[in-house]
Amino acid sequence: xxxxTEPEKGGFQISQLLYDTRYRSMTIQIxxxxxxxxxxxxxxxxxxxxxADLGKPLGFDFLWDQAGYDINQRLIEYNSTMSHGRAAIVGxxxxxxxxxxxxxxxxxxxxxxxxxxxxxxxxxSKLMTVYIEAFRNVPVLLWIIITMAxxxxxxxxxxHFRGEDAIASMKLFDSVALTNRGIYIPSPTFFPGSGPLIAxxxxxxxxxxxxxxxAKKRQEKTGEILPTFWIKLGIFIxxxxxxxxxxxxxxxxxxxxxxxxxxxxxxxxxxxxxxxWFALSLYTAAFIAETVRSGIQAIxxxxxxxxxxxxxxxxxxxxxxVLPQALRVIIPPMISQxxxxxxxxxxxxxxxxxxxxxxxxxxxxxxxxxxxxxxxILMAIxxxxxxxxxxxxxxxxxxxxxxxx
Amino acid sequence: MKKSVFTGTLVAASxxxxxxxxxxxxxxxAAGELKCGVSTGLVxxxxxxxxxxxxxxxxxxxxxxxxxxxxxxxxxxFVPTTGKTRFTALASGEVDMLARNTTWTFSRDVDLKFExxxxxYYDGQGFMVPKALGVSSAKDLxxxxxxxxxxxxxxxxxxxxxxxxxxxxxxxxxETNAEGQAQYLSGACDVYTTDASGLAATRATxxxxxxxxxxxxxxxxxxxxxxxxxxxxxxGDIVRWTLNALITAEELGITSANIASMSGAxxxxxxxxxxxxxxxxxxxxxxxxxxxxxxxxxxxGNYGEIFDSNIGEGSPVGIARGLNASWTDxxxxxxAPFR
Ligand SMILES: N[C@@H](CCC(=O)N[C@@H](CS)C(=O)NCC(=O)O)C(=O)O
Numbered sequence: 001x002x003x004x005t006e007p008e009k010g011g012f013q014i015s016q017l018l019y020d021t022r023y024r025s026m027t028i029q030i031x032x033x034x035x036x037x038x039x040x041x042x043x044x045x046x047x048x049x050x051x052a053d054l055g056k057p058l059g060f061d062f063l064w065d066q067a068g069y070d071i072n073q074r075l076i077e078y079n080s081t082m083s084h085g086r087a088a089i090v091g092x093x094x095x096x097x098x099x100x101x102x103x104x105x106x107x108x109x110x111x112x113x114x115x116x117x118x119x120x121x122x123x124x125s126k127l128m129t130v131y132i133e134a135f136r137n138v139p140v141l142l143w144i145i146i147t148m149a150x151x152x153x154x155x156x157x158x159x160h161f162r163g164e165d166a167i168a169s170m171k172l173f174d175s176v177a178l179t180n181r182g183i184y185i186p187s188p189t190f191f192p193g194s195g196p197l198i199a200x201x202x203x204x205x206x207x208x209x210x211x212x213x214x215a216k217k218r219q220e221k222t223g224e225i226l227p228t229f230w231i232k233l234g235i236f237i238x239x240x241x242x243x244x245x246x247x248x249x250x251x252x253x254x255x256x257x258x259x260x261x262x263x264x265x266x267x268x269x270x271x272x273x274x275x276x277w278f279a280l281s282l283y284t285a286a287f288i289a290e291t292v293r294s295g296i297q298a299i300x301x302x303x304x305x306x307x308x309x310x311x312x313x314x315x316x317x318x319x320x321x322v323l324p325q326a327l328r329v330i331i332p333p334m335i336s337q338x339x340x341x342x343x344x345x346x347x348x349x350x351x352x353x354x355x356x357x358x359x360x361x362x363x364x365x366x367x368x369x370x371x372x373x374x375x376x377i378l379m380a381i382x383x384x385x386x387x388x389x390x391x392x393x394x395x396x397x398x399x400x401x402x403x404x405x
Numbered sequence: 406m407k408k409s410v411f412t413g414t415l416v417a418a419s420x421x422x423x424x425x426x427x428x429x430x431x432x433x434x435a436a437g438e439l440k441c442g443v444s445t446g447l448v449x450x451x452x453x454x455x456x457x458x459x460x461x462x463x464x465x466x467x468x469x470x471x472x473x474x475x476x477x478x479x480x481x482x483f484v485p486t487t488g489k490t491r492f493t494a495l496a497s498g499e500v501d502m503l504a505r506n507t508t509w510t511f512s513r514d515v516d517l518k519f520e521x522x523x524x525x526y527y528d529g530q531g532f533m534v535p536k537a538l539g540v541s542s543a544k545d546l547x548x549x550x551x552x553x554x555x556x557x558x559x560x561x562x563x564x565x566x567x568x569x570x571x572x573x574x575x576x577x578x579x580e581t582n583a584e585g586q587a588q589y590l591s592g593a594c595d596v597y598t599t600d601a602s603g604l605a606a607t608r609a610t611x612x613x614x615x616x617x618x619x620x621x622x623x624x625x626x627x628x629x630x631x632x633x634x635x636x637x638x639x640x641g642d643i644v645r646w647t648l649n650a651l652i653t654a655e656e657l658g659i660t661s662a663n664i665a666s667m668s669g670a671x672x673x674x675x676x677x678x679x680x681x682x683x684x685x686x687x688x689x690x691x692x693x694x695x696x697x698x699x700x701x702x703x704x705x706g707n708y709g710e711i712f713d714s715n716i717g718e719g720s721p722v723g724i725a726r727g728l729n730a731s732w733t734d735x736x737x738x739x740x741a742p743f744r
Contacts, residue, residue, distance in 0.1 A: 054496075055518050055635065068561045070576045080564035149587075157592030159538070180593050181550060181575075261538075261549040261595050262575065271593065272577075349555070352578045358555070363578075366489050366556035369496070369517035 051372060060377075062368045063088070069363050071354045073270055084364045091359030092381060098276055098355065099342040099385070105281040106341060107334075110288025115318065117293050128289070135286035141347050143283050148275040148351040155180040161258050170256075177256045177263050182270040184256035184263045193250040200243040207239075208232045272353035276345065284341045291333045295326035327400050335393040339386050346382070356381060429501055429633070429640035430474065430692055438480045441467035442500035445485040445581045449606045449715050449722035450506055459483045462715040463504040466525060466631050469701040470502065470647045473693060478704035487580045489556030492517055495634060502644055504631040506600060508558045518635040522645035525630050525708075527728040527737050529623035530562050531601035533608060536616050538595060543622040547572040552585045552594035554578075559599050562625040582607060600627050602716065602724060609721045643691050649740040650698040653680060654707035655731055656740070661706035668699045680743045687743060698743075708738060 017027045051057055063085035070080050075093040078086055117128040135143065156168035158179050170177045177184040190198075215226050244251065256266035299322050307321045308314075348355040349362055356378065365374040433439050443451035443463055451461040459481075468478035486494050486505055495503045496518070507513075508528075509521040532551075534540050543566070553560045555578040567574050577594050579585045586607055589597040597604070601623060608614045631648065633641050654660070657677050659667055664681070671683040678684035682695030691697065705711050712729065716722040730736025 068564060070560070070564045070567075070574075072576050072578075080561075080568060152588065152591045152593045159592065180591060260547065264548075349578070349580065354578065358578065362489060363555050363560070366492060367512075367561070369492060369513075371493055371496070 047372070056369065056372075058372060059370075060373055062364075062370050062373070065368070067364065068367065071359060073273065073354060084360070084368065087364060088356060088360040088377070091354055091356035094353065095342075095345055095348075095355040095357075096385070098273060098280070098345050098348065098353065101277050102280040102284065102341045102345065103338050105277070106284040106288055106337070109281060109285035110337075111292050113285060114289035114292025114296070117289060118296060132286045132289055135283050136290075140279065140283045140344050141350060143279040144276055144347055144350050147279040148271065151271050151275050152180045157181070158258060158262050161263075175253070175255055177258075177266075179263065180271060181262065182268055182272075182274065184266045184268050186253040186255045187265070187267045189252045189254045191250045191252065193247055197240065197243050197247055197250055201240045204235050204239045208235050211235060270353075272348070272351045275351050276348055276353045280341055280344055283344070284337050287337050287340070288334065291330050291337065292326070295328075295330035296322055298329045299325050324400070328397075331393065331397045331400065335390050335397075338389050338393065342385055342389065343382060429637045430643065433474055433501055437475065438482050439467060439471040439474065439502070440482045440484055440500045441470070442484045442486045442491055442494050442503040442505055443467065444505045445487055445583065447506065447582050447603060447606050448610050449720060449724075450602070451483070451504075453483075460715065462526070462711060463506065463631075465705045465711040465715065466504045466648060466651075467502070468704050469651055470644055472704040473647045473650075473697040473701040474643065476700060478700075487556065488554045488559075489580060491556075492519070495519065495632065498634075501640070502631055502633050506603060506629050507632060508600075508627045509630050509632075510558060513632075519632045520635050520641045521630050521632045522641055523630050523648045524628040524737075525648060526602060526628075528600045528602050528627040528629050530559055530598060530625040530627060531604050531623055532620040533589075533597045533604045533617055534595060534620065535592075536618050540620065543620050543624065544570060544572070546574060546596060548574065549595040550575040550577055550593070551596045551598055552577045552579055552588050553598055554582065554585060555580060557599070558625065558627065563598060566624045586610070600629065602629075605724050606716065606722045609723065639692060643693065646687075646691065646743075647698070647701050649743070650680060650701050651708040651711065652731070652738055652740040653743060654698075654702045655709040655738075656733055659702055659707055661703060661710060664699060664703050668696070676743055 017023045048058060064083050066081055067084045067087040068080050069087070071078060071087060071090050073094055074090050075097065076090060078090045113128050113131065116124050117132065119125045119128075155178050158177075158181060160166060160168040161170070161177065161179070168179075175186050211232065212228065215228050215231075219225055254265045256263040256268075258264075303321055303325070304317055307317045312320065345355060346357040346361075349358040352358075360374055361378045365371055368374075441464075443459065443461070446452045447461070449461055451459060451463045453459050464483065467481050467483065471481045472478035484494060484500050486500070486503070491503055491505050491507065492513070494500050504525075506526075506528075507521075509524065513519055514521055532543050532546070534546075540546065546567075551563065551574050553563055553576055560576065560578070563574070563576070577588060579588060582599070582603065585597055585599070588594050590611070597607070599607075601619065604619050608617055608619070611617060631644055633644055653676070654664075657674065657680070659677065659681070667677060668681040668683060671678045675684060679687055681699045682688055682697070686695055688695045688697040706714070709731065712726065713719055716724045718725055726734070726736060728737050730738060732739040
């Protein structure tokens, strides 16, 4: 009964720290922690000392100095008289832009390819296999550079649009200009009285949302399925079109036009943005496709067969039975694909896209010689972006997770 | 591509791990080779030939220093650097000196902590456009797309120039001259801007150089010269006086053809004697031997010879001496005296 003896009280000896299993792991951890902190302290002190010896003590004042360089793609107001800090923000927004666009398209392409790879059609599934293997096994930097090189070579230069017998012409009823400097598309212009039109547009989006909820409830009650897609599409466009004519066409399109050296007007998507976006999306989509495929294959065949036995059509089996379950397997690895894409976007300078690595980690670092400071900020920023992405995705994962009832 | 970040990290790492400020001369001698940062490829200034041997105006400075210090102008490891990576390469100790079309500016000298040891080419920034564009002045470039190398004075000058003339432009940042050339030739940019010498060198490699014009405006002063790190004055002196030796040699008429006979025994001109080590011991003051300057000059000739064979009017690049003539011919190339 009393095989377990109480440890003797008061008889603690120093050697127990090492020989007593109750204390040993604690002792080792504390020693390791002290060693680690000492090493970090030594590195930090050394770095500070060496920077001081170089005559470059650590300091972040340069962020407020005038940058002096121009940036082509600016989502916020910026010119060369503004500060390095501002230039860094312009770069950061460009990073976020391409990362966001990339994640969206990579997901769409990836899911489609992943599903098609499982297709029973031999040709389609083999083509998808070729695509996936080609993209997964070549470094993304090469894809980025190749995309840009092809872009520059296949599209005509703006001067080819000039003159009576121009070699190149605009596409889609003269509304889109494809040039090797980028793509110009018409942009909306708003005249007075366009406010109500915009309001109608947003209201119809809200309407779609409510209709969707209503249709779902109704379906649960009556079992009847409405052609929701067509109805939603109708809600999406019809009221806006009606309002457009009733309000007397308060909105127009601004078409790109060749003026001087370049096209002016409309939206301008630079070749660097498109190449980077395209290459990153296709590259990451190949990985996402594999994730999707493994997620789908993880769902037992019995589920599909059972759904088929209930009379569901193949499309509905995928969207109602297989995908919702597969998502649970797919999402965690998907997070790391999004993180990869975002981090890979730092290769932007290869095509001259001015992301945060190009501005803060490139030109600013170079013009000010503040390597240490710039890299510290750069690392902190990428860390913050990555952590935000994982937080958001983890929350989504929580929501679709299998709930034990 | 990621090289800038990489070298940046390298600097950070070397800064963290400990830094050897002084003693570059000993390091070079111990390594048995001089690590010299040059450009990634600019015909006439620094470019490797089919056998991987580097030639050029900047390359010759590296070789002269290697000849002076190590006694052999071939004991150079050429490290290609872009406009962006060059300073981190030098600051981190990846190279012992930089000879890469680099402009001497206040902030590079004072803030980035480098020591420019002199000027080997007086330059200025220019613009090149295809003739077909019909542009005759840089002021007509409103709205043009301009290719620029990042990390250069070029991009700063460009921003200033367009802003002060109140015209707009679309910058296309590129990393190397080769990339710039590709974008320019495919029409992805209207204009290529860099140092006028670089434009001449780039144009010389075009299939049809005559289809392109260099605009008359020179918008900046670009004194290009070799540089070393702050803090090692002995090394700075060695590189400075090696360049001065090449310049003085031209002034005094010492050439690769006559140097063997002139350095054999002391002659009539005392400065020639001091330079070539037949009188006094200037080399000893630098921590080198007496024949250091003789070897540097013998390596690829004096400043004028180096200029003519690499970028002069007889070469494909075809640049006139202009400002870069010796001061005795009305140019700016001038060395402090050897005494
Ligand atoms: N002098 C300017 C520009 C230097 C520069 O980038 N020059 C170009 C053309 S003159 C070059 O050497 N390019 C060669 C390369 O791409 O490596 C500076 O020091 O910032």
